[in-house]
Amino acid sequence: MPATRGVCQWSVVVPWRGSTELRLALLRRKSCHPHPPLCCASSPEGSVSKAPGPLRSSLRATSVSKSDVIPAGDITSTPIPEITDVFPELHTHEHIHQFSLDHPEEFWGQLARSRLEWQREFKTVTAHEPEKAIFRWFPDGQLNVSVNCVDRHARHHPDRVALLWEKDEPGQQEPITYRQLKDEMCRLANVLRASGVGKGDRVALYLPVSPLAVASMLACARIGAVHSVVFAGFSAEALASRIQDAGAETVITTDQAVRGGKVIQLKQVVDAAVAKCPSVRQVFVGTRTESQVKMGPKDIALDKALSCEGTECEPAVQDAEDLLFLLYTSGSTGSPKGVAHTSAGYLLYAATTHKHVFDYRDGDVFGCVADVGWITGHSYVVYGPLANGATTVLFESTPTYPNPGRYWETVARLGITHFYCAPTALRLLLRYEDDWVKRYDRSTLRVLGSVGEPLNHEAWHWFNDLVGEKRCTLVDTWWQTETGGIMISPRPSAPGAPVLPALPMRPMFGVKPVLCEPNGGVVEGMGVDGALCVGSVWPGIARTIYGDHKRYVDTYFSPYKGYYFSGDGAHRDQDGYYHITGRMDDVINVTGHRLGTAEVEDAMMEHPDVAEVAVVGFPHEVKGEGVFAFMILKDHTHESTEEIKNDLRKLVRSKIAGYAVPETFLICPGLPKTRSGKIMRRILRKVAANKPGELGDISTLADPTIVQSIIDAYNENR
Structure with a gap:
């Protein structure tokens, strides 16, 4: 394991002594509401979360003195207004939601005025051309996203922790205050400006989950450049295709990344990608490890460039509809599509959903463990939390490093109040003993969340009952890269409204x-x-x-x-x-019956020996389509393979119907997943149809070698 140090100017590792009895300055406060908020993800009645004491931390760059530590309940910043503060005449969740649909301009206009800081306030709320699919929000308004996410918080509480960087090795956490974040954002923005990057230019970011990644995103927003974050795990080919499509001339990366105890050679990947991208004229190389990397004529040492710049940078004047970022997502044609999000509307929606879906309150420690290379990382690691002045966790590691208790050890050590993750991670952890959860204190948790795909019942109950101890609210959220933020979720809702297992349930305002x-x-x-x-x-x-x-x-x-x-x-x-x-492309038509693959998967996941499953359709001479189940068994099964298959046939028949029972059960060593954890089902459909020569591009898989293992298993069991 190589020695690691902080990125760029953040070469600080703060030793934390103890676990939840020590906490970050300015990170807790008791709710000031005499009654539960009208629209929130509040915990079930009667539940109590143990609040730890303040952390006595020291920073070399910006120290937090004893006078900066404000007791819980005494934080002096103004809380984010509740919806009912903005619309006092609306008294119930039902009224608020209906008002947001009936009067969208008034609803979103008032929220935009009360929650965002404008360079020039808008007069027009919308100017849509729906017949052309052109949508504009606050088109005559101007604001800078970086000011809203950093400056206004650094102005009022500079020593509040903005970023809590949980590095790959447990115990190497590093807090970054809003003052520090502003300084480094401005330094980096000045570096980019001095290098000829201006308004509208696209900048590709290929970075580990780190303060540098966040500062780079915000620095682009500062000067009006458009960032395109590419997950730092994609191949050189995948990175090159995204750089070329965006027309990026500038790339920011680091020497290496460290994840799950393994070193990832980011600079080498960038070198291979840039060789295919004639548009790239400069590559800024930051430092994550002590390794030496080869520097070419286009490469610029970022640490040195930052040391030459000051900590003030005038924010660009940005129209509300100016592009903020591009984020590439897979398309049905196989070619990635660059989803384009603009400034004001996206920021307002990310901030509003973060506040009301998760019931965010000043002092909470928001733990979304997504990578910043995905939309979840954009909206609920970076922009939503920072717009609300929150402390947001940057999780660099994996759920099982150095052991399957990593998530819950991190929760206990950092005093995390909100934990938001993917069902894929939960299903992975289900394979291990419950003691990996029980051995860690989770009393600070108040809200749990899942994102990325439907959450099956077994994983929901494990997350809710074991991790959350049946006292946390669990929000199973549905949304997409294209929606910018959460669309359907159990919260917000009326106080005491039910939360049903494995259902997103209720639409968001608007x-x-x-x-x-x-x-x-x-x-x-x-x-x-x-x-x-x-x-x-x-x-x-x-x-x-x-x-x-x-x-x-x-x-x-x-x-x-x-x-x-x-x-x-x-x-x-x-x-x-x-x-x-x-x-919808995962719907199978079996003898005229439309069958959602998620239904079959959900039923199969109830078997105690099944760890993961993916169901697809395949051509069937009689039925039109048959059901094919690829599955991974847990390490220590209680029955033979044939007994498990028979159990599954009975289970699916009892839960759905006879026509839903898979024709084939194939036990695999793994499933073809993208680096965001989603299963690439088109590959499984080709395997099930015995068309291994038509797999298409598999370079974006987390482990492309798993495909051949699945094909081998298929051939052995034909």
């Missing part, structure tokens, strides 16, 4: 879910299924696919005229709550 039939008609009533569409326009919606607005229209607005089409299917139950049934 969101009108609509279920549609294949012919385009709207499915009315309760207890119905359909294509999940949205019949309203919200501020966080992506504005286009970069360089290809026709693809944007064809993908999201042509399938169901007048609606945004998510690509997912959903069920609306008898109470009006929503359940995501999976991607």
Whole structure:
């Protein structure tokens, strides 16, 4: 394991003595509400979270003195206004949600005025051209995102911790205050400006989860440049395709990354990618380890460049609809699409959902363990929390390093109040003994969340009952890269409203879910299924696919005229709550029965010996399509393979129907997953159809070698 040090100017490792009895300055306060907030993710009645004492920490760059430590309940900053503060005439969640649909301009306009700091306040709230799929929010307003995320908080409480960097090795956490973040953001913005980067220029970021990654994103926003973060695990080929599509001339990276005890050669990957990208004229290379890397004619040592710049940088004047970032996501055609988000609308939506879905309060420690290379990292590691003046955790490691208790040890040591992760990680941890959770104090947790794919019942109960001790609110959220923020979630809601297992349930303010039939008609009533569409326009919606607005229209607005089409299917139950049934391209038609793959997977996951499962359809001479199940068994199974398969047949038949029982059960060593943890089902469909020569590009998989292992298993069991 190489020696590691802080990135760029943050070469500080703060020793923390003790666990939850020591805490960060300015990180806790008791709720000032005499009654539970109207719209929040509050804990169940009667639950109590143990609040630890303040942390006595020292920083070489910016020390936190004893006078800076404010007792819980005495934080002097102004709390984020509740919805009812902005709209005092609205008294219930139902009234607020209906008002947001009936009067979107007044609703979002008032929130934008009360929650964002404007360089020039807007007069017009919307200027949409729906027939062209052109959407504009606050078009005559001007603001700078970096000012909203950093400056205004550094102005009022400079020593509040903004970033809590949880490095790969446990115990190497490093706090970064808002003052420090502002200084380094400005230094980096000055470096970029001095190097010819200006408004509208695209900058590719290939970085580990670190303060440098956040500062780079904010530095781009500072000067009006457009950042394109690429997950620091993608191959050189995948990185090159994204650099070229964005037309980026500048790349920011580090020498190496460290994740799960392994060193990743980021600079080498960038070198290979840049060799294919003639548009790139400069590569800034920061430092994560003590390694020596080869520097070429385009390479610039970032630490040295930063040392020459000051800590003040005039923010660019940005129109509300100026591009903030591009984020590439997979497309059905196989070519990645650059989803484009703009400044004001995206920031408002990310901040509002962060506040109200998670019931964020001053002093909370927000632990979203997503990588900043994904939309979850953008919205709920960086922009949403920082816009709200929060302390946000940067998690550099993996769920199982150095052992399966890593998440919960981190929760105990940092006093995390909110924990937001992917179902894939939960299903992985389900394979291990419960003691890995029980041995750590989780009393600071108040809200749990899942994101990325439907959460099956077994994982939901494990997360809720074991991790959350049945006292935390669990928000199973549904949203997409294209939506910018959470769209459907159990919270916000009326106080005491139920939270049902494995259901996102309720639409967010301003969101009108609509279920549609294949012919385009709207499915009315309760207890119905359909294509999940949205019949309203919200501020966080992506504005286009970069360089290809026709693809944007064809993908999201042509399938169901007048609606945004998510690509997912959903069920609306008898109470009006929503359940995501999976991607529409994951619907199997078995003897005329439409079957969501998520339904079969959910049923199979109830078997105690099944660790993971992925179900796809394959051509069947009689049924039209058959059901094919790829599955991973837990390490120590209680039954033979054939007994498990027989159990699964009975389980699926009892939970769904006989037609849903898979024709084939294939036990695999792993599943083909992207680096965000999503299963690449098109590969499994080709394997199930015995077409291994038509797999297409597999370079973006976390482990491309797993594909051949699956093919070998298929051939052995034919």
